[in-house]
Amino acid sequence: MKKHSFSSITITGIILILFISSISLAQPNITSSIVKIYTVYNKHSYYRPWQMMGQESISGSGCIIGGNRILTNAHVVADAMFIQVKRAGMAKKYTAEVEIVAHECDLAILRVKDKSFFAGAMPIEIGKLPEVGDTVATYGFPEGGEELAFTEGVVSRVEHQSYSHSEANLLCCQIDAAINPGSSGGPVIMEGEIIGVAFQGGYGENIGYMVSVPVINHFLEDVKDGKYDGIPSLGVPWQKIENQDMRLYYKMRDEHTGVLLNKIYPGSPAKGILRPGDIVLSVDGIDVANDGTIRFRENERTFFGYVIQNKFLGETAEFEILREGKVLKEKIKLTIPTNFCRLVPPEQYDEVPRYYIAGGLVFQPLST
Known part of the structure; x- marks a missing residue:
């Protein structure tokens, strides 16, 4: 009987495990649900708001999820005039339409009216947040x-x-x-x-x-209700409060941690409830550290606004604050989405510019 050394068997086993692992990641039922997206778009000119920039084309990717929907990025279909999609391994292209777009979180849902596009495709389920190292x-x-x-x-x-x-x-x-x-x-x-x-x-x-x-x-x-409302925001600028002299000035005790509110923006749901100079100690019972982070998972931290971002517009968040040495609790109804309070908004998509330039003058609507 032929004998094999332990090392050769071990190496062969490791190679086999890695090979099987690679195959398991590239599953056929996954690949059949991956989609290539072809987009023809035309952006508005922000230098000449009465003109368009001219048609261009880009391509992107997406995947089929439940309800015969295609999940992709918002920037793949931003300012779209015409969209086609093609499944991996297929030759035929189908016309698609944007059903919902959320530029804020860079996600969009596409629909294909021709149901034959989805024949044989298995929708991919949404999993859980991975761990570092996965x-x-x-x-x-x-x-x-x-x-x-x-x-x-x-x-x-x-x-x-x-x-x-x-x-x-x-x-x-x-x-x-x-x-x-x-x-x-x-x-x-x-x-x-x-x-x-x-x-x-x-x-x-x-x-x-x-x-x-x-x-x-x-x-x-x-x-789920057919429209995108947005991710809530508080609309308040803040700063870290790690300096010991600042902590003494704002009457923070040793056990206190939190962030300092610098001002309350117009339109913020916190207006009339929170004040500049308040120290946010916790949000919904989750302690805020002096660097503006919260405990996210074991040995992981992230921005304290994550607590608010997990809620929906119209819901309420409870804040524990320190004001002039006294600990107070306030509830705030979240009514504005992210970036709402910016004086100069980020780049806009799928929207006509709300200003006009004539003779060197800029005309635009004024807020109240």
Whole structure:
């Protein structure tokens, strides 16, 4: 009988395990539900608001979810005039329409009227927020080819980042799988479920970001009534209060932690309830640290506004504040979405500019 050394058997086993693992990530029922999106768009000119910029085309990715819907990025279909979609491995393109778009969180839902488009496709379920170190797979159609691309990576970080499409500060996941033009809108998969939507690359090599599961779930729950209301915001600028002299000035005791409110913006739901100089100690019973973070998960922290962002417009949040040395509790009804209080809004999409330029003069509506 031929004998094999222990080391050769071990190496063979490891290679086999890695091979099986790779196959399991690229599941056929997943690939059949990945979609390439072709968009013809025409943006408004902000320098000449009476003109359009001219038609251009881009491509992106998406995936089929429950209810015969396609989930993708808002920036893939922003200012769209005509959209076509094609499933991975298929040749025929179908006309699609934007059903709901949320530029704030860079997500959109597309519909295809021709039901034959979905024949044989299994909708992909939304999974749970991954842990740092989890292995994930990105699916999409990056530029440079027509066929579906599949890349494995690891979740490197889970925290709040600025979404480049809207400049909103929302929870996202950083992964070490490259996200290139054309990959945007493609699902990030773990254990056969969507655990993110690829939406932007980072500086440096193999740095990509995906819209996190809590943001995706918030979006899908929000649009159940057929319209998108937005992610709540408090509309107050704040600063860290780590300096000991500042803590003494605002009469903070050793056990107190929190952030200092600098002002209350016009239109903020906190107006008349909170005041400049208040120290926010906690939100809904969750302590706020001096650097403006809250305990998110074991050994993980993130922006304290995450507590508010998990709610829906019209809901209430309870704040514990320190005012002139006294601890108070206040309830605030959340009525405005993210970026609402900005004097100069971020870039707008799917909207006609609300100003006009004539003879060097700018005419625009005035707020009350």
